[in-house]
Amino acid sequence: MTVPLLRSAWPLGLAVVVPLALAIQPMASGASLAALVLAPVAAFLGGASLRSRRRRTPTDAQLALQSVLGSIRDGVIVADLKGNFVLVNAAAERIIGPDNPGVDPSQWSDYFGIFLADAITPYPPSDLPLARAMRGEVSEDVEMVLRRTRMPHDVWITVSGRPLRDPEGVLRGGMIVITDVTARKDSENAARLGQESFRSLVESIRDDATFMLDIEGRVSSWNQGAERMTGYSADEMLGQHVSKHYTANDLELGRPRDELAVAATTGRFECEEWRLRKNGSPYWAGVVVTSMLDQSGTLRGYMTVLSDLNAGLRTESRYRALLEATPDAILMVNQDGLIELANGQIEHLFGYTRAELLGASVEMLLPERFRHVHGDHRHGFFVSPRRRAMREGLDLFGLRKDGTEFPVEISLSPLETVDGVLALAAIRDGTERKRAQDELVLTIEKLKRSNAELEQFAYVTSHDLQEPLRMVASYTQLLAQRYKGRLGADADEFISFAVDGSTRMRQLIQDLLAYSRAGSSDEGILEISSEDALNEALANLEGAMKEGSAVVTHGPLPRLHMDPAQLEQIFQNLVGNAIKYRGAEPPRIHVTARYERGEGHVFSVQDNGLGIDAKHFERIFVIFQRLHGRDAYSGTGIGLAICKKLVERHGGRIWVESQPGHGSTFHFAIANGHQK
């Protein structure tokens, strides 16, 4: 705490005895101070004799008074009967402003911007405590508001006035003592905001040490933040005097007591000073002491909030480092659309330096055509500030300093700060992503088209092939029926090859048609029972099962999302194959299912059939690939190809495990939440 020196206005010809004790007594109210200085000042005002002595050297007592008036928080103004200010101490100057020329008392309210406690009605000049004091009247703690354009905010004061009389009792002037109660007023207002805001206050200061002191300065409550910051537990501190964590130097200066005295007088004390932890290490603390008054206005204790400013600096620098390390370009914008903060990535992205950005309108980073609507959007954000991404459905663009545009992705978050809500915008250059996305869309489009064309091609081709084939097949059949045994053995053989060839070709074309159609007439993805699908497939295979004496069993089978007809077809093909390619034993087929992470539902169809050599594991799933001669087994080699196509349409895969002579197990996975 520095003690401001009194200004030159101080009349050095003061010859009074002031008790030295004054300087170190806690000053409870302006009124008592007023009483203490009344007599000597009056004496000064009254005595031409005093002035005639022309003493140039102040006495000890004068110096003490000078020191007191200079260091107290209360403003003191002394005026003569004409209203000339003959004494204005430093605190009064802080409150009413410096350099106060002679102003006629009738102009005081206007000149100093004095209003009644309603903060609207100009104060009647003749009712001002100083004006009344000059008429010999006493005023006690009158509340009023100072409001002037050059002051950042309203100042609430209470003023006590006393007339000043010389030793003969002649009225010589008046004095007022002014107490700045703005802080107390604020805390009263805060208290009125109620429980909710108090909780959020506590929330906001949970990292700080918060504790209460009784009027003597003994700790009456001690929060966790205080434990963390000082190392003292609540048990150790409760009942202890707050001076316990002051440095020796500050103790010697009497700071613990002085600080509380200021808080008691003005409602609030605030400073930065060294404090000690339990282990003796000092830390630079931000200190805010607020007096706690009961309803009658009596002091009940103090609330103290300490923050570790070193920690704050550390946090700040970490936060800075984080801001610079993040790959996103970050901007903070206030409600007026002005840029309050920008990180290095912003400079890089937009080509402006930080100096050019700070304080500038954020709209300069937008292409001209978006600027007129941006203000409304910004306003909308601050009306209901919540986190949001601005990319969805919008093509957003940024404007570089060089005038070029580029696509951006922006996510906005509100940021509560002491200066109000700011918009925090994380901005990403969307150029690459947009390009990649456009390309992806294009590729998918191409792929879809070529797939569709391919299916259409297969369908049309096989369909149109059927027409001439029908002629060939029908007439060779007719030939066989009509002329068998009438054209000679050679002719019979030729005709039978032609009939066989056309029959096979017919089958191939029909299978090709079936393959190209497989999965194209989706019944829709439903939640189905895979057990039902298997049973349907087995019903279709009834003849083959009976003929081969096949036994099909299954374990628990799940419900899943799939086109039921397609699952049925897969089961039918796999079980059908298991029966068809059986070994010496009657076919025993077992179907199981399990769920695997990353695969989905994995079904397995296990048989005791011929088995397959590992070198054919890939080939068997290719359309029209057969491992056996046509004489041994019928079929074109379409079944597994269709299974593969259907499984892959469901985002899954199909594979086989087998050894010749030891049966085969076909597995297929169906992702559950798959794509179509």
Added chain:
Amino acid sequence: MTRKNEATRAPINILLVEDSPGDVRLTREALRSSTLPLELHVVSDGVEALEFLGRQGAFSAAPRPSLVLLDLNLPRLGGREVLKTIKDDPALMSIPVVVLTTSESAVDIQQSYRLRANCYVPKPVDMDALVEVLHFWLSIARLPHEAGK
């Protein structure tokens, strides 16, 4: 085939609307196995089909067919138009029309029945199948000319 009419009776007239000579011959061959007194009349496009049914121009002496075998893909006037005209005409609507076509498309099937085709048959690859279809219509089903006999 089951004999249900005496050979001496009046012939059963069948109108085949088909532009492919191969298919015409196949149909002829398929009908050859029948012992019924059948008379097959062939026209090769939709316009001729309607002239035959309306006994117009060259077909002024044409008999009223008991059954129409109709291809859908025809020159000049398509099979769908022929079907619609027959079924919209009170004088003709009672003649059964069998659509005989290479198309297996769902659209063609549904549209044909909506136009009141009596039967939709994809052209069989197998000749025996064609014989079966004709057997059904001629020997199992009852045709309009038999009514009241």
